[in-house]
Amino acid sequence: MKNVVVIGAGTMGNGIAHTFAQSGFKVNLVDVSQDALDRGVKTITTNLDRIIAKGNLTEEQKAETLGNITTFTELKEAVGTADLIVEAATENQDLKLKIFGQMDEFAPENCILATNTSSISITKIAAATKRADKVIGMHFMNPVPIMKLVEIIKGYSTSKETFDIIYDMSKTLGKVPVEVNDYPGFVANRILMPMINESIETLYNGVAGVEEIDTVMKLGMAHPMGPLQLADFIGLDVCLAILNVMYDGFKNPKYAPNPLLVNMVMAGKLGVKSGEGFYDYSESKKAEKVSKMFSK
Ligand SMILES: CC(=O)CC(=O)SCCNC(=O)CCNC(=O)[C@H](O)C(C)(C)COP(=O)(O)OP(=O)(O)OC[C@H]1O[C@@H](n2cnc3c(N)ncnc32)[C@H](O)[C@@H]1OP(=O)(O)O
Numbered sequence: 632m633k634n635v636v637v638i639g640a641g642t643m644g645n646g647i648a649h650t651f652a653q654s655g656f657k658v659n660l661v662d663v664s665q666d667a668l669d670r671g672v673k674t675i676t677t678n679l680d681r682i683i684a685k686g687n688l689t690e691e692q693k694a695e696t697l698g699n700i701t702t703f704t705e706l707k708e709a710v711g712t713a714d715l716i717v718e719a720a721t722e723n724q725d726l727k728l729k730i731f732g733q734m735d736e737f738a739p740e741n742c743i744l745a746t747n748t749s750s751i752s753i754t755k756i757a758a759a760t761k762r763a764d765k766v767i768g769m770h771f772m773n774p775v776p777i778m779k780l781v782e783i784i785k786g787y788s789t790s791k792e793t794f795d796i797i798y799d800m801s802k803t804l805g806k807v808p809v810e811v812n813d814y815p816g817f818v819a820n821r822i823l824m825p826m827i828n829e830s831i832e833t834l835y836n837g838v839a840g841v842e843e844i845d846t847v848m849k850l851g852m853a854h855p856m857g858p859l860q861l862a863d864f865i866g867l868d869v870c871l872a873i874l875n876v877m878y879d880g881f882k883n884p885k886y887a888p889n890p891l892l893v894n895m896v897m898a899g900k901l902g903v904k905s906g907e908g909f910y911d912y913s914e915s916k917k918a919e920k921v922s923k924m925f926s927k
């Protein structure tokens with residue numbers, strides 16, 4: 632297996648493409664606009680430079696990695712010789728069903744169709760294809776190049792052969808695969824999202840401010856990021872979509888997204904990717920932070 636297609640060049644798609652390309656796979660990266668693809672490749676380049684700065688990669692390996700990636704705006708043109716497709720487009724069920732229908736139509740018969748969905752039913756996605764045995768969840772964590780975990784989610788009809796191939800491939804990428812069954816939010820987000828939602832509820836109720844809530848969790852529980860900063864990093868739209876899938880899937884109010892999260896997404900405050908969420912990521916704020924560091 633050497634030809635991989637990644638669909639979506641956003642937060643996760645570029646990290647997944649980076650990881651496969653650095654492990655020697657040929658990657659066709661697909662998004663709807665050339666702009667999104669250019670941003671994705673720019674992020675991969677920045678992250679490869681980080682690894683070079685740590686002394687863990689050479690300029691030659693960076694060039695090889697980038698050389699393994701080709702970009703496409705048309706799915707049909709990208710998937711003709713694929714062995715594996717990993718879909719990492721927006722967390723929206725209807726969109727994923729449509730993309731899987733196209734993947735099934737245009738990809739070779741033996742190609743495995745994986746999704747990086749955070750929460751949506753693998754069984755439902757598989758039903759949009761005529762090869763449900765070859766559909767599987769391959770849920771990477773953000774940021775993909777450094778997080779070790781991959782949840783491997785078996786849909787109702789996923790074959791053992793498909794599972795074994797993807798489980799072993801995750802190890803080839805230097806990751807640690809964990810086998811998970813197909814229920815809303817799987818394991819990672821079933822546990823993480825209620826914590827993020829509760830931290831938003833805590834803010835909404837005026838118990839403490841953004842930095843105070845994050846400081847409690849960072850210094851009190853040794854989390855690398857506070858939950859509100861993590862929500863910004865994941866994308867508030869993604870958090871909202873995941874909570875809605877769990878709320879609908881379990882019919883349990885404990886997963887109901889807090890109204891503040893709903894409002895922020897409606898206002899376009901999506902976190903790091905939009906420049907503002909619970910924190911401000913605009914260039915002017917970044918410049919302010921740097922000048923404060925130097926004035927100390
Ligand atoms: C929503 C879902 O469906 C599932 C999910 O993914 S949930 C989100 C899961 N992810 C997390 O919980 C991440 C929590 N945060 C962290 O672990 C850390 O804050 C972090 C690893 C992101 C950054 O760590 P940090 O100590 O604050 O920063 P920093 O020292 O600059 O970076 C640590 C390493 O990460 C790398 N790194 C940081 N940000 C990166 C990025 N965006 N992409 C690639 N590499 C990155 C750095 O180069 C550095 O590498 P080395 O270890 O080789 O030196």
Ligand SMILES: NC(=O)C1=CN([C@@H]2O[C@H](COP(=O)(O)OP(=O)(O)OC[C@H]3O[C@@H](n4cnc5c(N)ncnc54)[C@H](OP(=O)(O)O)[C@@H]3O)[C@@H](O)[C@H]2O)C=CC1
Nearest residue numbers: 639641642643644662663667719720721722748749773865
């Ligand atoms: N963010 C996170 O921390 C994590 C997210 N995930 C999952 O990964 C997937 C992607 O999320 P994330 O990367 O955060 O989302 P982003 O919004 O950052 O990126 C999604 C990308 O997909 C593109 N896209 C939309 N429709 C299509 C299409 N038809 N064909 C190709 N590309 C398309 C979007 O383009 P445009 O912007 O133009 O619409 C965008 O560039 C989701 O399923 C999410 O749940 C999994 C783990 C962690």
